[in-house]
Amino acid sequence: MSNLSGNLIAxxxxxxxxxxxxxxxxxxxxxPPAITxxxxxxxxxxxxxxRIGTIxxxxxxxxxxVPGLAMMSIITNSxxxxxSSFFGAKFQRSVExxxxxxxxxxxxxxxxxxxxxxxxxxxxxxxxVIALGFTSLHIQHPLITLLSVLLGATIFSLAGFVNAxxxxxxxxxxxxxxxxxxxxxxLGGVFYSVSMLGEPWQAISRVNPxxxxxxxFRYGVLGISDVQVxxxxxxxxxxxxxxxxxxxxLLRRGVGxxx
Amino acid sequence: xxQSMSSTPAxxxxxxxxxxxxxVEALKGVSLTVQPGDFFALLGPNGAxxxxxxxxxxxxxxxxxxxxxxxxxxxxxxxxEAMKLIGLVPQELNFNQFEKPFDICVNEAxxxxxxxxxxxxxxxxxxxxxxLWDKAQHxxxxxxxxxxxxxxxxxxxxxxxxxxxxDEPTAGVDIEIRRSMWQFISGINAAGxxxxxxxxxxxEAEQLCRNIAIIDHGNIVExxxxxxxxxxxxxxxxxxxxxxxxxHLPTVPGMTLRRMDxxxxxxxxxxxxxxxxxxxxxxxxxxxxxxxRNKTNRxxxxxVRLVEHGRQEPSKEKVA
Numbered sequence: 051m052s053n054l055s056g057n058l059i060a061x062x063x064x065x066x067x068x069x070x071x072x073x074x075x076x077x078x079x080x081x082p083p084a085i086t087x088x089x090x091x092x093x094x095x096x097x098x099x100x101r102i103g104t105i106x107x108x109x110x111x112x113x114x115x116v117p118g119l120a121m122m123s124i125i126t127n128s129x130x131x132x133x134s135s136f137f138g139a140k141f142q143r144s145v146e147x148x149x150x151x152x153x154x155x156x157x158x159x160x161x162x163x164x165x166x167x168x169x170x171x172x173x174x175x176x177x178x179v180i181a182l183g184f185t186s187l188h189i190q191h192p193l194i195t196l197l198s199v200l201l202g203a204t205i206f207s208l209a210g211f212v213n214a215x216x217x218x219x220x221x222x223x224x225x226x227x228x229x230x231x232x233x234x235x236x237l238g239g240v241f242y243s244v245s246m247l248g249e250p251w252q253a254i255s256r257v258n259p260x261x262x263x264x265x266x267f268r269y270g271v272l273g274i275s276d277v278q279v280x281x282x283x284x285x286x287x288x289x290x291x292x293x294x295x296x297x298x299x300l301l302r303r304g305v306g307x308x309x
Numbered sequence: 310x311x312q313s314m315s316s317t318p319a320x321x322x323x324x325x326x327x328x329x330x331x332x333v334e335a336l337k338g339v340s341l342t343v344q345p346g347d348f349f350a351l352l353g354p355n356g357a358x359x360x361x362x363x364x365x366x367x368x369x370x371x372x373x374x375x376x377x378x379x380x381x382x383x384x385x386x387x388x389x390e391a392m393k394l395i396g397l398v399p400q401e402l403n404f405n406q407f408e409k410p411f412d413i414c415v416n417e418a419x420x421x422x423x424x425x426x427x428x429x430x431x432x433x434x435x436x437x438x439x440x441l442w443d444k445a446q447h448x449x450x451x452x453x454x455x456x457x458x459x460x461x462x463x464x465x466x467x468x469x470x471x472x473x474x475x476d477e478p479t480a481g482v483d484i485e486i487r488r489s490m491w492q493f494i495s496g497i498n499a500a501g502x503x504x505x506x507x508x509x510x511x512x513e514a515e516q517l518c519r520n521i522a523i524i525d526h527g528n529i530v531e532x533x534x535x536x537x538x539x540x541x542x543x544x545x546x547x548x549x550x551x552x553x554x555x556x557h558l559p560t561v562p563g564m565t566l567r568r569m570d571x572x573x574x575x576x577x578x579x580x581x582x583x584x585x586x587x588x589x590x591x592x593x594x595x596x597x598x599x600x601x602r603n604k605t606n607r608x609x610x611x612x613v614r615l616v617e618h619g620r621q622e623p624s625k626e627k628v629a
Contacts, residue, residue, distance in 0.1 A: 150392060
């Protein structure tokens with residue numbers, strides 16, 4: 051059996067195991083984001099949004115926040131999935147099953163990232179379906195929508211993987227979402243257009259990677275964006291490359307995994 | 310099962326050293342060779358370096374210097390190829406407790422690039438052989454301690470390794486299950502798989518293994534055949550159950566007798582000395598022997614002596 055075919059079987063095994071895990075604990079992986087987003091739509095979209103009026107080219111506030119909230123769910127769930135699953139494997143030492151096997155490091159990384167992106171996609175679809183109960187949506191650029199979801203989910207899956215590698219206890223995988231991910235998400239143009247901000251806040255917002263993900267996705271769904279879509283994709287691709295290199299380098303050196 | 314037909318050693322460990330980040334020198338230049346088809350015991354007290362050595366062989370621990378070859382394949386230079394040849398049963402439980410034994414085994418095979426159909430057949434075969442098939446669809450956390458140990462053996466067999474490394478596989482397992490595990494591992498060995506076993510049950514090593522290395526403080530202090538090692542034991546102690554041990558024991562030439570209690574006498578004697586003299590003296594003194602046994606396992610006695618000897622005498626390396 052060649053190395054490639056062996057690695058592909060190993061990749062399939064990890065992805066399958068991750069998806070089985072997501073489905074086995076669906077009450078923890080799929081239901082909470084659906085409930086949270088329903089509350090966002092009811093409170094911010096319906097109750098408060100109805101008093102705001104239209105925004106950027108005649109969209110209702112509800113329509114405006116749907117892409118941002120969907121992207122927020124996608125990235126937080128991708129991040130949460132990979133950090134808890136990989137750290138759980140480290141904590142139970144079942145990660146050693148993979149470390150002593152002949153599979154290559156890229157297979158471990160790609161397997162976990164694919165599992166996390168899959169959860170992000172399922173949650174994203176769930177959120178969009180729920181949103182349809184509150185407003186009408188016509189996806190303007192399906193390919194851009196899909197690509198921005200895949201890239202956004204991949205970036206935060208990779209970040210979650212790096213977090214899990216460094217984590218020594220469960221608290222360590224909660225720190226980044228609480229102190230980094232959540233503030234960046236809320237300040238990343240989910241609920242507002244950065245054009246509403248004065249300087250220097252507008253300039254500061256432009257170093258927030260989530261701004262580019264939310265706006266690329268919003269462009270795909272609504273056709274509007276605070277940033278150039280080409281720039282948004284370039285930024286996202288750069289993050290994918292840098293984080294992939296970092297994660298593979300950590301795996302190669304065995305940081306947090308091998309003595 | 311892959312038969313070990315080649316003459317390439319199953320394992321060559323060459324001057325392996327490991328110093329951990331905290332400065333602890335776990336291996337101080339270990340070298341040893343294991344021949345294909347061997348049942349090899351790697352013994353040593355806690356903290357001697359056994360698990361570090363196994364960790365390096367299975368690539369869980371990075372060596373500081375030196376290398377190891379598994380059937381001629383370097384662990385350092387061709388890690389992925391070398392790992393295909395090894396099956397590892399670690400000391401600590403290291404499977405997902407929420408998964409089912411069947412899934413644990415099938416997934417393990419997947420990590421080795423084995424197609425799912427073959428993996429499912431092997432999982433059924435090895436779970437059956439290790440008497441776990443009826444638990445195959447239960448969550449692993451529901452299994453007893455002995456079952457969990459057997460599950461790790463079944464999992465290690467999924468890639469049908471040429472070299473099976475067992476790090477204290479029977480720790481905390483009752484004697485009946487331990488014996489069934491011995492039977493299984495002996496069968497695997499008889500079919501051609503080279504086995505390396507670490508254990509604290511020295512009786513286990515004596516019964517199963519043909520060759521042995523004793524490691525202490527990161528050095529190999531003995532590496533020979535089990536037969537040759539046991540022949541080094543010059544003194545044996547027997548425990549004799551008697552109907553009534555007198556307070557003043559008779560003298561037996563060449564032996565030391567100790568009265569342990571009113572029904573037990575210990576007799577220490579050279580291995581070359583016949584027991585007839587002892588029974589003659591006992592018979593004359595009116596002491597009736599109801600049963601007798603070795604005080605300790607022979608290997609255990611040697612092991613303790615070797616390890617204690619190593620601690621009393623500084624090694625050449627330390628002197629240098």
